Amino acid sequence: MLIGLILFPLIFSLMIFILPKNLTKYATIFYSVFSLSWMGMVVKNISSWTNPFFTENYVFSSNLPSSLLLVLDGISLIPILLTQLLIALILWMLLANQKEDKSTYSLIALMHFGLNGVFLCADALGFYIFWEVTLIPIYFICAIWGEGKRMPITLKFFLYTFIGSLCMLVSFLYLYQIQPEGGNFSIANIFNVDMSATARFLVALGIFIGLAVKIPIFGFHNWQADTYTSAPFYGSMLLAGIMLKMGLYGMYRWLSPVFAGPLCCDLQWYIIILCIIGVVYGAIIAITQTDLKRILAFSSFSHVGLIAAGIMTFSHSGWQGGLLQMFVHGLNIVGLFYIVNLIEQKYGSRDLNKLGGIATQNKWLAIYGMILVLGTTALPLTNGFPGEFLLLKSMFEYQFLTALFAGTTIIWCAVYMLRLYQKVFFGEESKLVLSGDSSLSSIEHFILIIFVLGVLVLGIFPQLILGLSESTVLNYLTQK
């Protein structure tokens, strides 16, 4: 069952090359619908909502200390759902853009394969391998279809993430190594070891660095804005929408079990401080940026910092809020990137100073944009609020003043998001906007409506997502 989620993308990414060119479109539609319905079937078959929902183990060789151990529980279900949804949407966006390059679809499917693997695999080595697999397609996507100084930027991104994940690998290998005879890489065994406090600290630090680069957390974030800006729109979406969630997911699954002992307590505190610095730092930078994609990059940086901080408090509301916010942030940021892409496509620029007055020309785009912006600003009854509230709650319960500092994000976010909206959609129409094409095709409407519905429905019924992970998170935290 779960293996399907991993195999089909792989098969598709290879198959598409042998298909004739005129079938690409239909194959892609079929693939996206199929993977969504497969996911639906998986969810439908969940009989009991206790932990874990499904476990599948594929052993290649009994001599290997590692096997393909797939586990679906509440924590992995949410990023998995997000992945299926966003990959399908991104594929549809590409189809709407009349992109006919087979290799793009193939790389996205490969990405899909890697992402599903990362979220499902409960074997440290397998996790690491899938983690690196995702790096390959995104590297090519950014390097081939990027813009500007794409090569050095992509290289920077690659080096950052790769060096980070090597640190993680070292930690995993160490954890494997110190196990008694007959140990393996499965999640149950790998954390079930005795370590000195120092060793624990170093292991936690190694894993953290690997995750921190991907998330990114302040200090490891330098690659982010440049990469988001230079990547093609679907690259930015994959990066901001899903790849970033890999790091957050890793915090739940692979970082939290290591945390114990006094040194790790210190580390937890430092990580939270870094996250919160990132929250405010990113938000403040976003205020004066003029490139739409850059604003979104820093906004994403700021939001994710809060999620990471909430997770690191190891409290129930922090974890639940983090999971909800992971889903929501993925949805919102991809929606916003899509709107930016549409603006760039139709009006030829994404510079704030060259845009303006789109609301007059393209009413619907302005409405969709407004709802997504409000979702990002965490207005109640949009999807951003419940998660952000729970995260802030966990922070406030952890440390009041730090939380107050982190909480200023809701102010900063309002400042830069409304500035963005004002400059792009309000005001007098700029030359570019007047000369641009101000219509939306029906498929563009369709995709945007999905995002908007996501914003509103999850805002009114956040329990839809929270309920999925409730029992798992409860289990996890009580065991801890």
Added chain:
Amino acid sequence: MLMQINHIVPIEHIITLSCILFCIGVMGVLLRRNAIIILMCIELMLNAVNILFATFSAYNGNPDGQIFVFFIMVVAAAEVAVGLALLVLIYRNTRSVDVSLLDRLKW
């Protein structure tokens, strides 16, 4: 004729002998520039390892070690044949068997 060497000579001594021979081989490879001598020193090292195999085989009563020695000899023979052919080729090209003349191993 069958003897019990394991009652007479401690295994450490044979291992040490093997180590010494091996290191002499290494030294030869490092000190000499004549390719033929280097090849010979490699043979010496192989033989040092062979002694080790044979020793463990004898001390553990397991014939597998000796089979390995046999295979090593097989490979050594093949290696020498090809190696010497290469040497002849080198000599034909450079009129020398000096390995320090071969400094093209960089890009």
Added chain:
Amino acid sequence: MEKYFYLVILFPLIGFLVNGLLGSKMKGTTPGLIGTVAVFIPFLIALGVFFNYGHESQPILQNYFPWINIFDFQANFSILIDPLSLQMTLIITGIGSLIHLYSIGYMHDDEGFARFFSYLNLFIFSMLLLVLGSNLLILFIGWEGVGLCSYLLIGFWYKNEDYGYAARKAFVMNRIGDLGLIAGIVLLWSYFKTIEFQAMAIHAANVDMSDPVIIIATLCLFIGAIGKSAQIPLYTWLPDAMAGPTPVSALIHAATMVTAGIYLLVRAHFLFDLAPSVLNLVSYVGIATSIFAAIIALRQNDIKKVLAYSTVSQLGLMFVALGVGAYTTAMFHVTTHAFFKALLFLGAGSVIHALHGEQDIRNMGGLKNEIKSTYWVFLIGTLAICGIFPLSGMFSKDEILTVLFEKSKGLWALSLFSSLLTAVYMFRLLFLTFFGTYRDDEHKKSKIHESPMVMMAPLWVLAILSVFGGILNLPHLIGGESYGKMAHFLDPIFSHSKLATEHMDAGLEIGLMALVVGLVVIIGFVLYNIYVKKESLPKPDMSLRGVEALVANKFGVDELYDTVISKPVLGISRFFGQKVESAFDGISGFFFVAGFKSIGNSLRKIQNGNVEFYLILMTGSIVVLMILQFLIKI
């Protein structure tokens, strides 16, 4: 009737959706009618419920679905119908429908007609959620929702960048308060493990006075209230918010939304009762704001700005009342203020409408002959706000002053000063606008026309309410047997309150009342002398000197915030965005580029192509590895 109470919330939402999605296709005034009906029906329902609601009735809790329900946090989507929320609902829907009706006339030729009504309906929806929410989180939904609508409506004419700026300013300043509110909610949750008002009230009965958590929590809630109700230091957005259409100023920025802060404090009074120090702070902030804003209002020349500062000042007065624990009194003033301030704003709107957009009172004058009807309602509004007997403002304001006189003579004196200032700027506004002679050119005068019936009808209704609003809560002295109706109605809410007020000596009360009314009348005559008899005019901005210039310039608070907050933040933002980010680039560049380059350069020398050298290196490395293996025994 109570069963269908959800319709009260639902109708404005439906109106919003219909107008928002289909409004652009409708013709004429249809969207306006839809919008008005969507608010008027809830008013009728609320009225029905109100008449059913006796003194003995229990508050009704209607639970719809769990909004957030996780292990350590639960918040239901539920509403609470009790006297307080019912009263607020009536104010909101009642005045809301009047203003909707008015807007049909005011906005009739605006291209965003349908959009305007959809926003207004969304506002009513949010505001109802705010007052009806049974827990702090539902209240917070409404709280932010009204902030959003305020943003949308201030920036309604979105092509104008300045309006957009004012809108953003309002939203961001509200957000500062919202952060405080969130912090307060979380603190209260972790203290009580519930955020339902009723449950909290029960728990609060067992809490010690001045519990530190409660003090911080109430402080946080108060910060939220400061943001929403435009008190010092977060008041500057409200005058700027006058950029929006005038009905918006009347509905949102005078009658309803800005009183949300007062509502919050009243709603959470059982917490504030436990934190006397915070209550003191509330009254200090209130009185400071009241006087400060009143002084600024003295030198404003924009008809709407004067009213805006007046609103800030009146809100301050309400906070003073809250600060001494006179919750009913504050609510009474909220109600009457909603009547006469809406009336004044709508009247001002009518003036602006008549003058085709002119807002500067220096260019008005003598309008009482041109637009008689508007003049009369505006006069009623002015008299009401100044506190002339027997208009509604007199009763509510007098009640505040009476309470203050008992609690604290100092606060009483300051409040009295503030309400006298109210009389000064209001009479000044009235005289400059309607008396004397028209000061702009004759050409424009000919175009002045009275507003249509659809605008005047709501004005008259409000005028009647302003006149007779005092009946709602007559003092014992005048009302006799039927005194203090509102106080009785709200009584169940405050029965726990430890700071309930007592009745004071009748003679003293009459004396105080007479003193205030007398002073106001004297001020009225003095100003009539100055502005009507002598026809002295406000000086042009340029010729102002010293204190006057400072007042006219609103004490330079906007500029102060600009230099102290906005500019440094922008500077920091640029500094981070350019300098710090490139420093990060530099560091990573150093490691990734320069570091690798130099390592590569030095390692390249080893790669000399010499076989022997390689051999030695190889042996050496093996040795090193073996030594390592030997030393590190794992």
Added chain:
Amino acid sequence: MQYIFYTLAFFAILCALFVVFEKNPVHSVLYLILTFFSIAGIYVLLNAQFLFIVQLIVYSGAIMVLFLFVLMLLNLNKDTEPQKSVIFKTAGAIAAGSFLLVLVAVLKDTQQSTELSAMTDIGLVKQLGKTLFTKFVVPFEVASILFLAAMVGSVLLGKKELY
């Protein structure tokens, strides 16, 4: 009995040293043959009779003769023998010496099983043949392919027209 072993060992080491330090390549080859003989003697002591024979026939007989042939073919003598610089020589000697040290140190540290086997007939051709043609039959067959490859390779490399 142990004296035979130590004598053989001493002789092997001596000859090996001569292999390295002898200037004339032909002498080196001859010393190497002597080393191989001594090693063959040690095989006998280790009850590896089959290996003893193979060592003599294959190594001393076939392989070393091949070396001599090549030397003859290339016609190298002492004058053409290249010499290394002193730095390389010392570096090489030090590297090899420390290698020996480390090897010995490491081996000293390892634990040997004290259990000794009493079987003395495993080195006989019959025993080895059984093992070779049952357990190791696939590698044995693969070895023939290796030889074929080596043969083809040598012939190809030795052909003059190649370049």
